[in-house]
Amino acid sequence: MSQEQDKIFFRNFTLTLVFIAAMMVAFYTIADLVTNKKGHAGINTINTNDSISVSNANPTNGKNLSQPCAVCHGADGNSINPIWPKLAGQHASYITKQLKNFKEGNRVNAQMTAMVAALSQQDMEDLGTYFEGQKNNLGYAKPESIDLGQKIYRAGDNNTGLPACMACHGPTGSGNPGALYPAIRGQHSEYTATQLKMFKSGERNNDVNSVMRSIAVLMTEAQISAVSEYIQGLR
Ligand code: HEC
Numbered sequence: 708m709s710q711e712q713d714k715i716f717f718r719n720f721t722l723t724l725v726f727i728a729a730m731m732v733a734f735y736t737i738a739d740l741v742t743n744k745k746g747h748a749g750i751n752t753i754n755t756n757d758s759i760s761v762s763n764a765n766p767t768n769g770k771n772l773s774q775p776c777a778v779c780h781g782a783d784g785n786s787i788n789p790i791w792p793k794l795a796g797q798h799a800s801y802i803t804k805q806l807k808n809f810k811e812g813n814r815v816n817a818q819m820t821a822m823v824a825a826l827s828q829q830d831m832e833d834l835g836t837y838f839e840g841q842k843n844n845l846g847y848a849k850p851e852s853i854d855l856g857q858k859i860y861r862a863g864d865n866n867t868g869l870p871a872c873m874a875c876h877g878p879t880g881s882g883n884p885g886a887l888y889p890a891i892r893g894q895h896s897e898y899t900a901t902q903l904k905m906f907k908s909g910e911r912n913n914d915v916n917s918v919m920r921s922i923a924v925l926m927t928e929a930q931i932s933a934v935s936e937y938i939q940g941l942r
């Protein structure tokens with residue numbers, strides 16, 4: 708090869724490399740867009756919890772393990788302070804999923820992270836089964852929130868495409884343990900509203916396929932507050 712041919716060869720070779728690199732960047736960008744449809748930067752979806760079996764759980768061991776939980780959640784899972792969720796009557800499968808999410812860092816809360824560090828999967832199932840067996844003491848809704856709250860819960864909002872909460876959480880808010888839809892009836896309105904705001908901002912992102920994030924993002928503050936009150940009184 709002459710010097711001139713050499714130069715042309717290297718220029719073409721470099722152009723080819725640049726072209727390949729550009730194609731790779733484009734490919735990975737498209738692949739990323741397709742797999743992270745919701746576009747929440749840096750948030751991955753979780754696949755560890757598609758089904759949770761609690762059929763070998765031991766509620767007596769769960770009761771023993773629940774002593775440190777009582778300080779915040781109440782001995783029978785009916786917390787008094789509305790920032791701490793009631794666990795009484797919650798599905799064991801959903802409780803197990805949440806404890807796993809806290810332990811693996813997929814749901815973040817400083818108080819809970821400390822509590823789950825030493826728990827095994829079996830402990831989580833035992834705790835879940837114990838709390839599921841407790842009776843939720845339920846609550847009441849402020850009368851002025853019932854109209855809007857009921858409308859959102861039972862029919863959603865056609866203007867924004869907000870689905871009815873009832874479609875998954877059920878007409879009485881009892882959820883669906885197999886599908887991991889939590890029971891929400893009787894829950895403290897303050898806790899419920901906080902969770903909806905955290906789903907809306909993406910701060911809570913342990914919902915599989917972004918199901919609750921894509922719902923909460925459609926809600927106004929007024930709708931969040933009214934439906935949370937309504938849920939507190941639901942039974
Ligand atoms: C110091 C207070 C505190 C203690 C003790 C505590 N928790 Fe919690 N727990 C919280 C708070 C606060 C939240 C809500 C976190 C959030 O906002 O995401 C929570 C949330 C939960 C949830 C999720 C409930 C839901 O509806 O999604 C479960 C399950 C739970 N705790 C179980 C336990 C168990 C089991 C123990 C004992 C091993 C325990 N907690 C001890 C404060 C506490």
Ligand code: HEC
Binds near residue numbers: 887891918
């Ligand atoms: C398509 C099904 C679906 C619909 C519709 C739905 N949810 Fe949910 N919701 C879920 C699932 C699944 C979870 C559990 C997420 C997780 O695994 O942490 C959840 C969790 C929640 C939680 C957190 C409960 C807790 O104990 O922390 C609240 C609050 C909630 N939903 C309220 C609502 C409200 C209000 C509506 C209506 C505006 C609604 N959801 C509509 C499926 C649904």
